[in-house]
Each structure stands twice: as C-alpha cells, then as structure tokens.
Amino acid sequence: DSGVTQTPKHLITATGQRVTLRCSPRSGDLSVYWYQQSLDQGLQFLIQYYNGEERAKGNILERFSAQQFPDLHSELNLSSLELGDSALYFCASSVVQGPKDTQYFGPGTRLTVL
C-alpha cells in the first residue's frame, strides 16, 4: 500500500459524458501527478500540481482538466468522453517536486467509455 488513494476504482460511462476522478496523496506529500495508461500509448504523463498550483503539463487533452485543493487532494475531470479515453488513470504523489523524488502511485481508476 503506497498511501495514495484513488476513487473510484472502476468507472463505466458513455461517450459524451463527464467524469471526475479523485486522488488523495500520501500524508505530507505536496506534489500530485496524473498519468494515463492505455494499451496503445503506454504510460503517459498528463499534469502535475504542487501545493495547489499547476507546475507541469504533458499530453493532456483540452477536454481534460485538473486541480489540487487546499487539503492537497486532487481531481481530474474528463469531459466529452470518447471511446479512446478508456484507460487506467493513475495518480502519484511525492514529497516535493524534484526530479530525484520518488513518485508513489495509487492503485488507479479504470475508466471504460462505452
């Protein structure tokens, strides 16, 4: 158990819908990262927040957005869902945000878009 929690574990929805994925980082971790894992794209970095502020953006679609709240939990919002958005979405956290810092991964949310 990494200490990072993600809810829900599974999500099944239809195309065009909007969903919110939630992540609680390890106690004391200020940095939260979101990754997408799919069969065709592999593990891809989406976005990072540090202490409530966006710090880095990766291959995140404009239909996707995220935020980190004052209690440091984070939410990833996915809208106008398409079949290709079906994937495993991971949240990771680290103490600060240096390149040496270990990122601890949550168990993931499996999103299925029908």
Next chain:
Amino acid sequence: AQSVTQLGSHVSVSEGALVLLRCNYSSSVPPYLFWYVQYPNQGLQLLLKYTSAATLVKGINGFEAEFKKSETSFHLTKPSAHMSDAAEYFCAVSLVYGNKLVFGAGTILRVKS
C-alpha cells in the same frame, strides 16, 4: 527529448534463473532513472532508483540495476527468479529540469516453473 527504450516486450525465464530486463535511455544530461513494477490490477511500485550516487543500485525483492553512462543503460537484474516476480516492469527517466516521469513501454516478465 528524453526517452526510454525497453528491449523486449516479453521476457520468459525459468524459476531460479537470472532475470535481465533491459533499459536504455537517451539523455543529453545525466538523468535520474527508476524501475517500477506493476502486478496485475495494481498500481506501480518502486523497485529502485538511480540519483547519481552509486552506479550499482540495490532495490527491493532482490533486484538491482547498474547505471552505465557509456552505454546509456540501466538494466535490471535479479540472480534467481521467483514465481512471484511475474509482473510488468517499467523503466522511467526523470527530467532534470522538470518533474514528470517518462516511461518505457514496459516488459512483461513470465516465470516458468
């Protein structure tokens, strides 16, 4: 751009045999390198990381990896495979001036009895 190449999407070894999972990186500056393991239906767990201290890094579950700058490699090894090692293994590089991890495509390790 930083990238990671894992040679062999599937590796099969017998129980008790040497495990060797290959990882090469491209980097114009010294990178920070990580190996993660993913068991079925689970998240990623850190096995070990290289952060410019000792070039031979020991991790959990008997795994180790050696950073070889001349070969731009960071191969993962374990002297004797166990059935419980069957999983998918990911090599990742961290950008020196950024925070994201760039992952390789992963190698699925199968351990035969």
